[in-house]
Amino acid sequence: MKMIERTVEDLLEHWGRWVVLGSGVSCCASRENDIATPMITDDQALLMDRLVGRLRSRYEEAGNVIIKYYTSRDTSLMVVGKKMGFGEEKTRQLWKAGIAWIDGALEIRREAA
Secondary structure (H helix, E strand, O other), X not given: OXXXXXXXXXXXXXXXXXXXXXXXXXXXXXOOOOOOOOOOOHHHHXXXXXXXHHHHHHOHHHHHHHHHHHHXXXXXXXXXXXXXXXXXXXXXXXXXXXXXXXXXXXXXXXXXX
């Protein structure tokens, strides 16, 4: 599974599309079909799905920000934060923490490959 060349943000963006299009197993899948086709394999998307789920179970707020940001049409962290009851700065910190946590989990897999 080649993920080394792609950033975590890129993988999460495509994972979010994958979820929205209904291919995912996350609770936030929808029937919307006007989303750009995700450029991620099912294996990669399932891995990202597992990592986001683990993040959410360990650090619920950060996991929820990641899920909301990448699976909704909200284009800014400010809008996501407002809907979740957080200020923009806290939302940005939670987003960064979530990205870092997932990147760390992927790094372990990169080293093992």
